Amino acid sequence: MDASSHPELFWAIRGGGGNFGVATRFCYQLQPVNGVLGGVLLLPATEDVIAGVMEIADAAPDELSIIGNVMPAPPLPFVPESMHGKLVMMILLCYAGDADAGARAVAPLRALAKPLADLVRPMRYPEIYPPDDPSYHPKAIGKTLFIDRVDRGTASTILDHLHQSDASIRVRKATRSAPCPKPMPCLSNATVP
Numbered sequence: 001m002d003a004s005s006h007p008e009l010f011w012a013i014r015g016g017g018g019n020f021g022v023a024t025r026f027c028y029q030l031q032p033v034n035g036v037l038g039g040v041l042l043l044p045a046t047e048d049v050i051a052g053v054m055e056i057a058d059a060a061p062d063e064l065s066i067i068g069n070v071m072p073a074p075p076l077p078f079v080p081e082s083m084h085g086k087l088v089m090m091i092l093l094c095y096a097g098d099a100d101a102g103a104r105a106v107a108p109l110r111a112l113a114k115p116l117a118d119l120v121r122p123m124r125y126p127e128i129y130p131p132d133d134p135s136y137h138p139k140a141i142g143k144t145l146f147i148d149r150v151d152r153g154t155a156s157t158i159l160d161h162l163h164q165s166d167a168s169i170r171v172r173k174a175t176r177s178a179p180c181p182k183p184m185p186c187l188s189n190a191t192v193p
Helices: 006-013 047-059 101-112 152-164 167-177
Strands: 034-044 064-072 087-095 121-123
Touching: 006 152, 034 047, 034 101, 047 064, 047 087, 047 152, 064 101, 064 152, 087 101, 087 152
Parallel strands: none
Antiparallel strands: 034 087, 034 121, 064 087
């Protein structure tokens, strides 16, 4: 493959940054899922929390999926106002299985630090993704980096880079100038310690 023999594929793989693939066949089997244990868990962003989340994710059962973002806390209704713009670890998780087993699988995440918000609860799978609020338009930029392990040193580097960014300042300014988006129905059971 090169720019002259397959120009579209060549263009895609050069710009894909490692996230480009071509599927020639896809076979899947649907499984019934009555409900899941899922939602958002918001923890303070510390070296121990970041490294701990990664360790727990590595050891997690197949039924538990975790997406973790280290980011300035957005001005959402379930985020304590005192945390808006400060670095947090926002974890979106879903346990597809028995709710009691899910609670046991999620317990180590909750034990890493006192949650700033805990929206994890039994729900129907579609509730994990609430409907969009047309008045809320967050901007996000992601950079992909493939590494084998996130330890405390790597977590420290992540925090150092984010502290040097002006993203937290921009979130705090946006918080003062714009009201929080309206609470979404699935977030109404949030626990904010």
